[in-house]
Amino acid sequence: MVYKQILKDIEEELLILEEDLLAWIDTDIDLIKQPLKDMIFSGGKRLRPAMVLAASRFGQYDFEKVRQLAVSVELIHTATLIHDDIIDDSPLRRGIPTIQSRLGKDVAVFAGDFVFSKVFELYAFSEHFELLRIVAKVLHKICEGELKQREDLFNTNLTFKDYIFRIRRKTAMLFALSAELGARASKAPEKTVKALYKYGMNIGIAFQIVDDLLDFTSNNTQLGKPVGADIREGVITLPTIYALRHSKQKEYLKDILLNKRTDEAEIENAIEIVKNSGGLNYARCIAEKYVEKAQKSIEQLPDIPIKKVLVNISTLVTNRTK
Template identity: 40%
Template sequence: MTNFDLFNQVTDELAIVEERLISSIKSDLPLLDQASTHLVKAGGKRLRPAFALLSAKMFTESLDEVIPLAVALELIHMATLVHDDVIDNSSLRRGRETVKSGWGNRVSIYAGNYVFARSLSLVSLYQRSDILEVLAEASMRICEGEINQMMSCYDVNQGLKDYLRRIERKTALLISVSCQLGAMLLNVEEYKTRALKNYGYYLGMAFQITDDILDFVADEEILGKPVGSDIKQGVITLPAIYAIKFDPRGDQLRNWLASPEECANRSEDIIQIVNDSEGIDYAYQVSCRYLEKARQELRFLPDVPVKESFNNIALFISNREF
């Protein structure tokens, strides 16, 4: 199943979003224009705009009003990716060179700031302080999550709660907000808006856990980035946390993961130990529990065709390869 199949309820609207992603960040300054539009042209899953559109479609057929919000959500996500690639010194994303690789750190930082500012400009058109407040709070917490991740690199003493708190801010929060705002924009009943917010949160948690699993086991060409990139950067994810605690070679793994040099030079050995442990299976079980919680939230929502799309998305995440 592809993104097209999952989001077929909003295919036309997503095509409009794709067009507006480029037009909304056009700049008269060629250097900024090239750097800012580079990531858009690289493509992507467009999860955040899709969730905003699908959430709104539960309650209305006309989504014209939601499209600027959908564009803004993807621009916020893109801005964080541009900055992440600078921090992580990443040369590839989605199988293409990063903005950092093509234009350097300084241009990347300004391009990310520019894209983020354009997202706020789009949202301001609604003249809804409640929507701006939700996005502002989410943006602050996302920054906190990135700082937490940076500070936790090579920290072999972190546990499950530390990891879950980190990925909540890294991924789950913006997906949750996307689902929430799609309903908020239409002034939907509070309990339905809350159900969509919770669905997005649980789904986002599962999505990031699955992403962390794929960093150990995926096909590099399908994934679109080097396998083991988290390990090389000292980012210790759930499969490794489990292996440190329960695998017979946990002490050896702990020593390697605590060392930047060993993470860089022994990444294949580290990946092998984690894959041989039950860490991958454990992480997958945690992901599935979050997906089940996400599906449970759907019972509060109207029985319309979009509801089945939300259920299929959860099933897709449990089996994704990219």
């Protein structure tokens, strides 16, 4: 969960959401019952629900009116993680065995679909049915982002623009949706909704850049998955894009990627080339710029206490280690 010192006003509400999440993923099917619970309890940051709750404070705040919306964005996030693990053949997620490694890809597909179906059930039986159109649009954009990532595997000609296009859809749109849902549900002014949407989008972009950075800098325990997984899988992220343009060994790096080398020594060489290129510092600087954009987008919002929480969340994004 998000660090307690940053949560402050919404800490108690997020704890209530933990119980809600367990209730919504509950099932009589023993095969997936415990694995889904384990995933929920495995240390998710709950940034997206926190953003729903924080954004809702800029309107006519009522926890009961936004409670289910906060649950919905975490359910969407959980379902996408389950499916991501299948695609990436990931053995670990947040330091514990993934559902696909425990039960097989076929069961994991259905588990992910089960969680997605709960999202639609939540909206169908809530007072926020009219927001489902916005949610559905974001879901198809998320799918486009994931498909674009698959399409671009081992593509050494990717540009910064290509990368941002992908991560906006793959990651940032769910952050933006979280902020927008909270603001709209509390009937905040349209100008405020747009400001919070921009905040969420920029925070989401920064979050994914840092995530891609951590793939090179964290250890297996911190990351909860093998270090250098992106290089191994051919996912070209911002540090690698930089190295492919500026490293003295860029041709060797390009050769490893284009030929999909699987030799562990060469994979390690590729990781070191990226590290030594300055790509990690470059990526961190870009992430910090997007955090600055996020903070600037909410400068004109009322100076209520929750605004400080949004600023603190943005700082957390660039300082995290996992």
